[in-house]
Amino acid sequence: MLRMSTLLLRTLRDDPADAEVASHRLLVRAGYVRRISAGIYSWLPLGYLTFRNIERVVREEMDAAGFQEVHFPSMLPKEPYEETNRWEEYGPDLFRLKDRKGNDYLLGPTHEEMFTLMVKGEYSSYKDLPLSIYQIQTKFRDEPRPRSGIIRGREFVMKDSYSFDMDEAGLEISYQKHREAYVKTFKRLGLSFNIVAAMAGAMGGSKSEEFLAPCPTGEDTYVLCEKCGYAANVEAMVTKTSPYVGDAPAALEVFDSPNTPTIDSLVDLLNAKFGGGYSADLTLKNVMLMADEKAISVLVPGDREVDLKRLGANLSGVQELRLFEDADFEKFPGLVKGYIGPQDAKKFGITIYADPRVVPGSHWVTGANEKDKHARFVTNGRDFDVDAYLEAAEVRAGDLCPKCDNPVIIDRAIEIGHIFQLGRKYAQALNLTVLDQNGKSQVVTMGSYGIGVSRAVAAIAEQTHDEIGLSWPREIAPADVHLVATGKDEAIFETAEKLAHELESKGLRVMFDDRKEPSAGVKFKDAELIGIPYIVIVGKALAEGKLELRVRKSGEKSEISAATAGEEIYSIVTSASSITA
């Protein structure tokens, strides 16, 4: 039993100064977590109970799926991370340290290398596979901007799994098993979520999906089609295109366009000069970038910006991506800033990428590669060639769903899980091979799967709180029932004490507010802030043989008879599903 008279818990009336999001604000105010340093938190008793409930659900679902639990250290030697090149690649996000002998170590930000080496150490044959193993472990990442409390911390707990298979078909099966286990896990946690297509990104590999918990203050932006259910994070959104169907374009025509530094001024000039009908989406922007110090041009319709994050995710193998600076333009004297067109790209030796909307045969108004001159009827395939099409333009609400043509919405969310087909990158780098049926050595293919366990505490808080406090699903809550005794009457406290024991003997977890000093109002406010799903009040009405039961989420109140309270409460609590409680 949790007794508020002795529980290490002091609720706060005021929001912490550094809290930007509701979960952070409420988890601090309700006495669940405390900040130790930027992105580093400690857990008070209520917070750790909640955390452990989530950890238990995650573990139970992983075990139920047949995944085996292992555990790695946090402090890891440098060598394996050098073999995969991540000691360098991770950059300043990696916490590095030396031991007393000067040997290099890191604090594990993820454990791909260690999982790979563990399997390499134990297994040697195709008969040993498939295998899925997981751990629930503390991770360390030196985030440039730790924020939102425990949502983006520098020390946090993740469940990370890896699957090991002989081939792609096996990997696909392991991937689907994890996907199903994740769906079950997040449902049990009471989270509403979308599974969105994602880019594998820096981790290498191919197929990848994210589990996103919608939340207005979430850091992740994603696209959702409310008609067919298509969902993708912004990096992975596929542009819907249709082939060019107009007349064959007229011949390329260069025209004077002084004083048109912006797309808007260019459109005005076009409409004035050619009698209307022009809009920004008929013009073509030539965005010049340096990709690992190699010049590239990205063509996007004039009404869209290039989304560097989206471009980066789709431009594989590129580490550093930045817009042209003046010094870069100086290296290409043929490029007239503000008047660039793709017509002469071959001359300049620049690779041309285009947004998929720049379909073959389409014609555009664009720069004429001469000061104060633009050209129209500049036609893809006739006047210029595209080296490769690439998702590069910003995504907007109202863009068409690539599956069903319905306009999509854009929503914010917290990433709570990520699954992806890692492939052979780590197995290759660390030489994880097994003998196949023909006795031939084969590199194993891997999948990688993560759940943010400590982050889930905040994600659930974000989705379930209301204006007066936290409001946990029962399975996650630090207790089932928050029993409040009010007033000064000894008989009230005795009845409440007896009821608390009765409920516990029935298997319910009870938080008992047995404090004598605070007023009833303070106790109710605390109960609402703490967010245990059922609040039972033993107070003045006891004289008439009545107690009150409040459902925290709905605010619904009902009278129950003191004589049969134990049984009544038990039946109400256990008959409700944990998610709707």
Next chain:
Amino acid sequence: MLRMSTLLLRTLRDDPADAEVASHRLLVRAGYVRRISAGIYSWLPLGYLTFRNIERVVREEMDAAGFQEVHFPSMLPKEPYEETNRWEEYGPDLFRLKDRKGNDYLLGPTHEEMFTLMVKGEYSSYKDLPLSIYQIQTKFRDEPRPRSGIIRGREFVMKDSYSFDMDEAGLEISYQKHREAYVKTFKRLGLSFNIVAAMAGAMGGSKSEEFLAPCPTGEDTYVLCEKCGYAANVEAMVTKTSPYVGDAPAALEVFDSPNTPTIDSLVDLLNAKFGGGYSADLTLKNVMLMADEKAISVLVPGDREVDLKRLGANLSGVQELRLFEDADFEKFPGLVKGYIGPQDAKKFGITIYADPRVVPGSHWVTGANEKDKHARFVTNGRDFDVDAYLEAAEVRAGDLCPKCDNPVIIDRAIEIGHIFQLGRKYAQALNLTVLDQNGKSQVVTMGSYGIGVSRAVAAIAEQTHDEIGLSWPREIAPADVHLVATGKDEAIFETAEKLAHELESKGLRVMFDDRKEPSAGVKFKDAELIGIPYIVIVGKALAEGKLELRVRKSGEKSEISAATAGEEIYSIVTSASSITA
């Protein structure tokens, strides 16, 4: 169910090259742990199950005692550790690192500072106390010589608790509650242990006891009286003394003693010169030391050495202790090396400490502070004065128990727990005060209590293994029953499979050796090595309706009827106590 056909487990036939102790050897061979780096290990599935069983027992006992679980980060900011001076004091044992902004952090070796600050942050009144809180957390210490596998690692898991009280009486109650909870915990873990008096040492504070698990390869040495049960670690052993009862000593007499560089040669000379009756314990050694660069002399009977660890633990406030070197002797030209006596100490300005055996009124043969001369009848209180008595001499088996005069034995053990009354050191340094009943600010007094959770895996292995493998108490074992199907007969595997499910449905945890390839012999050897308490064999005897049950610990074998096997096994397993299984 654990299935050996899919379990990430490869037992090893050979001992690992670096393993010095049985637990290390067997935990590696049986596939429980793997070495990642010096003193840093990962857990394979069987190992982590065992670890988590121990963690569960520890948590249940802490919760049962009313202690509240919290959780701190591993990465801690420097500032609080500077306020207590431990950032420096810890020396090279502390792992230090910097974040991307250059701020200093450490990896928590213990969490006194954080616990103190947590209570300071929440509490302010005497009404809030007493409080006991704990965590189960990973600790990091850069041990100079990590060894014995997971017994002395650099990353390991501890349960650490702290108690907070207003006064010594409260602290004593909290201390006893922890002591009782520890006794229950270690009993449930199946450990045999002694509670021995210890010095608080570097942590400050007063009363302190260690829980030591006797083990021939243990690192800790302690004294045990088999008659009355008195136990103390060597630092804390109290010397039994009796007052001087002989005649009043004759006057101090200086005599020639050339060529007597050793106690033995001195005793020979004494017996030759004065007609016998002399032994080494009648002579007095003057051991010169530098304590934080201040010269001290320690007097011990000639038959004993000074034990520097013991002396250090008893000489409070001294950081560095070392024997005199030649350079030190040069600073005290009056001290004649080999011929020092305490008679002229005052003249030299040296503090004189004495072993308690140098009782007041006793007389000794010692140096005469002149080359080639000794003196006899040198009497304590007449010819020299002792500034303070101190436990400094080595302890030996056969020394008398301070409680009952019985000769003690000296034994080796692994430290599995430590409890001590920390006092106000940390509360003072970090200003943890609360208002007392008179509204006056009072510094809180603390207790500190630790259990080595990961180390307990090894300690239990050390105490319970035999020459053929591990042999776990049931509560700790990764499963209750190790079910082995042998041969190639499908019917045998089907029966075993059904039995495995039946046992699981009864609530037993089953490890099922469902592998087809290994021989029966290999499977039995694996079962013996892995150490699950009951081994059930489904083999050829099934044709006669028989299975075999082996008790791993006793080696006892019995036949059971296949028809009623589920019930029989269940009743045997659950009727035995977990400790004797």
